[in-house]
């Protein structure tokens with residue numbers, strides 16, 4: 001799935017990228033620019049702004065309105081509206097900062113880039129080929145599965161109440 005996220009929702013943009021979704025985001029995106037990107041590239045708009053939501057609807061664009069709240073509630077809303085699956089696959093994830101698909105590192109490569117203490121404590125490492133950030137499970141991604149569990153619980157509850 002491909003998204004463009006409004007400038008107020010940086011957290012959601014990072015989450016969508018971690019879930020492997022191609023997500024454009026900038027804190028400087030103005031509404032007209034978001035509408036243009038969505039129109040041109042067929043991306044789904046995610047916004048908290050009712051005005052932008054209404055304008056997107058009018059243009060016949062796909063758009064999800066999220067409320068102010070916790071990130072698990074917001075990603076649950078996106079999943080409910082789009083059918084996006086809420087599961088985490090480290091081999092499909094994107095860099096939360098620049099949206100680039102991560103590549104897996106071998107232990108030897110990880111050793112040349114990280115302290116030996118870190119490399120010996122974890123099994124798998126990924127690197128963003130664009131911005132160079134390195135990721136491993138147990139640090140940056142520690143809470144991902146917990147948040148997804150809560151988000152999936154919200155979806156189940158909402159599914160029953162409909």
Ligand SMILES: [Zn+2]
Pocket residue numbers: 095096097098099100128129130131132133
């Ligand atoms: Zn990156």
